Amino acid sequence: MFDGLKKLLVGKPLPTWELKHEKFKVLFGLAILASDPISSVAYATEEILWVLIPAIGFLAYGKSLGISGAIIGLLILLIFSYKQTIRAYPNGGGAYTVAKENLGKIPGLVAGAALSVDYILTVAVSTSAGTAAITSAFRWLEPHKVIISLALIFLITVVNLRGVKESARIFSIPTYLFIFSMLSLIVTGLIKYKVYGIVPSGNEALPVLGPVTIFLILRAFSAGCTALTGIEAVSNSTPNFKEPTTTNAIRVLLLLAGIVLIIFGGTSILATIYHAVPGIDKPTVVSQIAQQVFGKGFMFYIIQIATALVLIMASNTAFNGFPMLMSVIAQDGYAPRQLTMRGDRLSYSNGIIALSIIASILIVVFRGDTHLLLPLYAVGVFLSFTLSQTGMTLRWIRQKEKGWRHKALINGVGAIVTAITVIIISAEKFLNGAWIVILLIPIFVKLMMEVKEHYISVANHLRISDDELKQQHQMVAYNHQIIVPLASLNRAVVETLKYARSLTPNVTALHIAVNKEISEKWESRWEEWNPGIPLVIKESPFREIIDPFIEYIDSVIADMKPNDKLTILMPQFITINRFENYILHNQTSFFIREALLGRNKDVVVSNYPYYIDLDETEEIE
Numbered sequence: 001m002f003d004g005l006k007k008l009l010v011g012k013p014l015p016t017w018e019l020k021h022e023k024f025k026v027l028f029g030l031a032i033l034a035s036d037p038i039s040s041v042a043y044a045t046e047e048i049l050w051v052l053i054p055a056i057g058f059l060a061y062g063k064s065l066g067i068s069g070a071i072i073g074l075l076i077l078l079i080f081s082y083k084q085t086i087r088a089y090p091n092g093g094g095a096y097t098v099a100k101e102n103l104g105k106i107p108g109l110v111a112g113a114a115l116s117v118d119y120i121l122t123v124a125v126s127t128s129a130g131t132a133a134i135t136s137a138f139r140w141l142e143p144h145k146v147i148i149s150l151a152l153i154f155l156i157t158v159v160n161l162r163g164v165k166e167s168a169r170i171f172s173i174p175t176y177l178f179i180f181s182m183l184s185l186i187v188t189g190l191i192k193y194k195v196y197g198i199v200p201s202g203n204e205a206l207p208v209l210g211p212v213t214i215f216l217i218l219r220a221f222s223a224g225c226t227a228l229t230g231i232e233a234v235s236n237s238t239p240n241f242k243e244p245t246t247t248n249a250i251r252v253l254l255l256l257a258g259i260v261l262i263i264f265g266g267t268s269i270l271a272t273i274y275h276a277v278p279g280i281d282k283p284t285v286v287s288q289i290a291q292q293v294f295g296k297g298f299m300f301y302i303i304q305i306a307t308a309l310v311l312i313m314a315s316n317t318a319f320n321g322f323p324m325l326m327s328v329i330a331q332d333g334y335a336p337r338q339l340t341m342r343g344d345r346l347s348y349s350n351g352i353i354a355l356s357i358i359a360s361i362l363i364v365v366f367r368g369d370t371h372l373l374l375p376l377y378a379v380g381v382f383l384s385f386t387l388s389q390t391g392m393t394l395r396w397i398r399q400k401e402k403g404w405r406h407k408a409l410i411n412g413v414g415a416i417v418t419a420i421t422v423i424i425i426s427a428e429k430f431l432n433g434a435w436i437v438i439l440l441i442p443i444f445v446k447l448m449m450e451v452k453e454h455y456i457s458v459a460n461h462l463r464i465s466d467d468e469l470k471q472q473h474q475m476v477a478y479n480h481q482i483i484v485p486l487a488s489l490n491r492a493v494v495e496t497l498k499y500a501r502s503l504t505p506n507v508t509a510l511h512i513a514v515n516k517e518i519s520e521k522w523e524s525r526w527e528e529w530n531p532g533i534p535l536v537i538k539e540s541p542f543r544e545i546i547d548p549f550i551e552y553i554d555s556v557i558a559d560m561k562p563n564d565k566l567t568i569l570m571p572q573f574i575t576i577n578r579f580e581n582y583i584l585h586n587q588t589s590f591f592i593r594e595a596l597l598g599r600n601k602d603v604v605v606s607n608y609p610y611y612i613d614l615d616e617t618e619e620i621e
Helices: 002-010 016-021 026-056 060-088 094-103 105-137 139-161 164-194 214-228 245-273 285-294 298-313 315-331 349-365 370-376 379-399 404-462 466-471 491-503 516-529 546-558 587-596
Strands: 479-485 507-513 535-539 564-575 603-612
Touching: 026 060, 026 105, 026 164, 026 214, 026 245, 026 285, 026 298, 026 315, 060 094, 060 214, 060 245, 060 379, 060 404, 094 105, 094 315, 094 379, 105 139, 105 298, 105 315, 105 349, 105 370, 105 379, 105 404, 139 298, 139 315, 139 349, 164 245, 164 285, 164 298, 214 245, 214 379, 214 404, 245 285, 285 298, 298 315, 315 349, 370 404, 379 404, 479 491, 479 546, 491 507, 491 564, 491 603, 507 516, 507 546, 516 535, 535 546, 546 564, 546 587, 564 587, 587 603
Parallel strands: 479 507, 479 564, 507 535, 564 603
Antiparallel strands: none
């Protein structure tokens, strides 16, 4: 049943040789990796105005243009910097790989942890924002926003598990719909204002309020920096592009930069022209602009639908970047090795599933509220920007390859600017929730280091030298004793006992009696059968099974001699192709196995499977 459901949701497994076909072309790669940065445009301008308008009123519009210009300048700087990163590190890993190789292990892990946190927040924020767009249109869904967000994460997870090719086809539609609808909004809005001289109706007149302070500008700048999240995803996902890998990744990076620049800059200009005012009980800034430019016609609703879809799909950038990043970290031994394995559809399915689970937990904890999650956003990504640019600067200085001076200058300026930005964002958002991210990053680093130490320790214990291997050419003969736990006398038990007896004559059957009358009945049946195997019955007056069982096993272990091995062979009947097998049966054997594993190195725990096909009709003997 599980296999059938899996094939229905995920699709048939793909052979490894098809991996080269499961990679991005430029247009599909742009659609997949652009969803996060371009969706940030939908609320970045609004976040700037949220800070400025309540403080300085009408002056906010002029200042917002200057702040947007500064953010665009930072975007251009980052694009040049990441273009160099892609050329230098075509195998992916982005900031983690750059920082680890040029700054050391700890900075690399900090970059990896910061990016991981940012990817998780991207999924939580984007699905919450998409849900908010849905519940704004259908107010009766508001009480169910957490369930809706979780359902969206599940849907996006399933699509990504189906592989790169299918996810690119599905997610390219809303991404390009949003891009073209926003471009039409910007062009039409500017033409109406500049060419036809249409005077915008605007919102209510805003008075000029308090003075413009540097702290206010910095707060607005930190709020608008959400427009730059997702830029790093291209460098992290470089190996996912078709050949020539580096060239295609750079093309996508440049196209992405151009789209973000035009849409973010254009939206900021239109917000100033049409005097959009954000508010809790008001439509979004994009919605206000669209209504004035197109009226409540066809294009207005297209923009609303496209915005909602791209906000939901924004998490798809994280679903590509996070698994790739974690696979690189896992290859270095700092994350579970399962994250390096590709699933049935050649995607890093374990990373995809891990991301969806952690993001879902965040949704539940923060009740799917975008405003509670947004202050946590952007801190991690700008920290990774800083470490990446610093690492690249040191790389150019050390290697001194052709053109290293201007390359070092670009990355050096990028390191300084992003370092200042991360300080601003952390300070401005600290009390609003950024402290959580600042606390989480060192915790993630500590966990990654402990994973590495565990793998090193295990490897040291498992390692065997050539000399030791030569000494093991003579196999040791163990004295085997098998104990078969049983609850009743049935076919599964009989087959298990027969198998055990074929391995060694030293077999004991063990029964924990929780019901004396029932035990006496089948004990007499055992005596009639007389298999030549001793039966040990331990009474359990408190109806416990595990503790009396462990107590008996411990008594056997105490009497064991060197080269003795004790095997616990448990009957396990399996109903073929039946889901209920996992719920209705074999629970006791599971708990016995968990209690015994790791108890003694000379104890082996195993199952004897007895298969039952319930679809076959069999006469009762």
